[in-house]
Amino acid sequence: MAVNWYFDIRESEYGWIKPENTVNVDKGGIMAGFGLDSLVIGTVTADGRLLKPGIIFKGKELQQQWFIDKLRGIADWYYITSDNGWTDNHIAVEWLKEVYLPQTQPADESDARLIILDGHGSHVSDEWMATCFLNNVYCCYLPAHCSHGLQPLDNGVFNVSKAAYRKELQKLASLTDSAPVDKVNFIKAYAKAREVGMTKKNILSGWRVTGNWPISRQKALIHPEIQPDKKETTPGSDGHRDAQVDSDNTPKTSRHIRDLGKNKSPSTRRRYSVISKGFEAQESKIASLSTRIASLEEEVGRLSRGKKRKAIPNPNKRFMTLAEALVTGETISEANEAIEEADAIEDVIEVGGMEEVESSNSEEEELGVVRTHAGREVKIPRKY
Numbered sequence: 401m402a403v404n405w406y407f408d409i410r411e412s413e414y415g416w417i418k419p420e421n422t423v424n425v426d427k428g429g430i431m432a433g434f435g436l437d438s439l440v441i442g443t444v445t446a447d448g449r450l451l452k453p454g455i456i457f458k459g460k461e462l463q464q465q466w467f468i469d470k471l472r473g474i475a476d477w478y479y480i481t482s483d484n485g486w487t488d489n490h491i492a493v494e495w496l497k498e499v500y501l502p503q504t505q506p507a508d509e510s511d512a513r514l515i516i517l518d519g520h521g522s523h524v525s526d527e528w529m530a531t532c533f534l535n536n537v538y539c540c541y542l543p544a545h546c547s548h549g550l551q552p553l554d555n556g557v558f559n560v561s562k563a564a565y566r567k568e569l570q571k572l573a574s575l576t577d578s579a580p581v582d583k584v585n586f587i588k589a590y591a592k593a594r595e596v597g598m599t600k601k602n603i604l605s606g607w608r609v610t611g612n613w614p615i616s617r618q619k620a621l622i623h624p625e626i627q628p629d630k631k632e633t634t635p636g637s638d639g640h641r642d643a644q645v646d647s648d649n650t651p652k653t654s655r656h657i658r659d660l661g662k663n664k665s666p667s668t669r670r671r672y673s674v675i676s677k678g679f680e681a682q683e684s685k686i687a688s689l690s691t692r693i694a695s696l697e698e699e700v701g702r703l704s705r706g707k708k709r710k711a712i713p714n715p716n717k718r719f720m721t722l723a724e725a726l727v728t729g730e731t732i733s734e735a736n737e738a739i740e741e742a743d744a745i746e747d748v749i750e751v752g753g754m755e756e757v758e759s760s761n762s763e764e765e766e767l768g769v770v771r772t773h774a775g776r777e778v779k780i781p782r783k784y
Contacts, residue, residue, distance in 0.1 A: 402543035403626055406550065407617040414540055417514040419446035419613050421506050424516045424606075426553040427487060430565065430590065438586065439485055441478075441495060442553050446613035448600035451503050454478040454495045457583065458485030470584065475591045492522035496531055513537045516612060518547045545666050548658075548673050549625030552606035559654075561597030568592050624659070625669055654679045 414422075425443045441454030459481045471479055478499045480491055487495075504513055515532070517523050519541045532539055542550050549555075568589035611619030620626055651657045654676040661672030 402546055403550070403620055404617070406540075406543050406546070407611070407615070407620065410540060410612070411615055411617070414514050414538055415615055417512050417538070418506075420449070421504065421511055422446040422514045422516070422613065423451065423500070423504060424552045424612070425500070426518065426547075426551050426558070427520075428553070428558045428562070430562070430586075439487065440590070441487070441499075442558065442598075443500065444553060444557065444598070444603045444606070445504075446552075446607050448604045450594075450598050450600075450603065452477055452499055453594075454480065454491075454499055455587070456485060456487060456491065457481045458483075467583075471587055474584065474587045477587075487520070487522050489522050489525045489527065492525070493527050493531060496528065501535055501537075511536075514540060516540050516542065516550075516552075518542050518551070519544065545669075546626060548669075549623040550610050550612065550620060552603070552610050552612055555606040555609050556602050557598055557606050559597075560602055561593050564596035565590055565593035625661075625673075651679075 423443050423445050425441065428440045428442060430438045430440055438458070439456040441456070443451035443453070445451070455477055457479070460483065461481055468479060471477075478495065480494070482488060482491060500515070506513065513536065515537060517539065522528065523539070523541070529539065531537075547554065572585055572589055607613040609619065610623065611617060611621075651660060657672055657676040657679055661669040664672070
């Protein structure tokens with residue numbers, strides 16, 4: 401079994417390395433917002449310490465130096481970009497030199513260090529291995545398809561941090577009228593989430609339940625992600641009832657999905673794990689969209705409440721008043737003031753097909769006639 405093979409190496413080859421010099425490094429995807437997805441390189445030690453994370457943004461470059469300084473002013477982390485948002489050989493080695501080696505320098509320079517990590521291509525390059533070896537750093541690679549059961553970071557630390565991050569994202573959206581989560585806001589939200597999820601208690605728990613420290617093969621073998629298949633049971637037994645529970649209860653969280661893979665074959669557990677990760681991504685997206693919709697609805701309501709209905713001027717009334725003003729020598733501005741203050745005249749035909757209201761029997765009695773300078777006759781209302 402791959403887990404036994406891993407612990408054979410872990411115990412015999414690296415069991416002597418001190419816990420304060422032993423780290424687990426892993427990558428976790430973060431749905432930072434709309435169009436801004438980031439990869440976080442997390443590192444924790446077996447004695448419960450948290451190292452500076454690496455933040456990989458998708459893009460060509462990280463803008464100007466002032467922007468990098470602004471990010472570091474919020475959180476003094478390691479920032480870098482890649483074309484696709486994922487790590488590669490160059491980024492991995494740069495992180496090794498710029499983050500890991502300086503932060504884990506042992507008090508006794510003769511002490512060896514240990515990195516527990518997965519077999520991602522960037523972790524097995526010649527340059528990576530040579531850099532580790534030349535700095536007295538050993539690498540213990542996790543067996544394929546067992547990382548979720550053996551990674552301390554995958555057992556509580558990342559999950560709690562992501563849940564806390566989603567809550568911060570909801571708060572942020574409600575405060576910023578659902579503006580897309582930019583890099584600065586992402587760093588602020590994730591910094592708060594790390595304070596909640598990456599506590600010493602959670603870190604030590606992750607090391608303990610995976611059997612990585614204290615080293616315990618038995619702890620790992622009873623882990624839900626590691627257990628071998630159970631024997632088939634006959635209908636009506638406990639196994640049959642478990643199957644009914646699995647099929648009848650719709651999973652509500654990514655943890656529920658992972659639990660469905662318990663006691664299944666490694667390949668089946670792997671499929672459930674993939675589904676669980678996809679579910680987490682959708683949870684983050686839905687949280688972002690939901691808060692955005694709520695904020696936009698609130699903004700629409702606020703604008704509707706504060707917006708006055710625009711008065712539609714009566715063009716007939718306006719025309720007559722201006723004509724009278726021109727005849728009597730008043731200015732147009734004075735006429736406009738009169739229009740705004742006056743009530744509607746009922747005996748003027750309204751625009752839009754309204755019925756004409758007659759208030760007199762004779763047009764001559766209602767209207768007076770004056771001549772313009774051009775000689776054209778203009779009828780204006782008489783003043784009584």
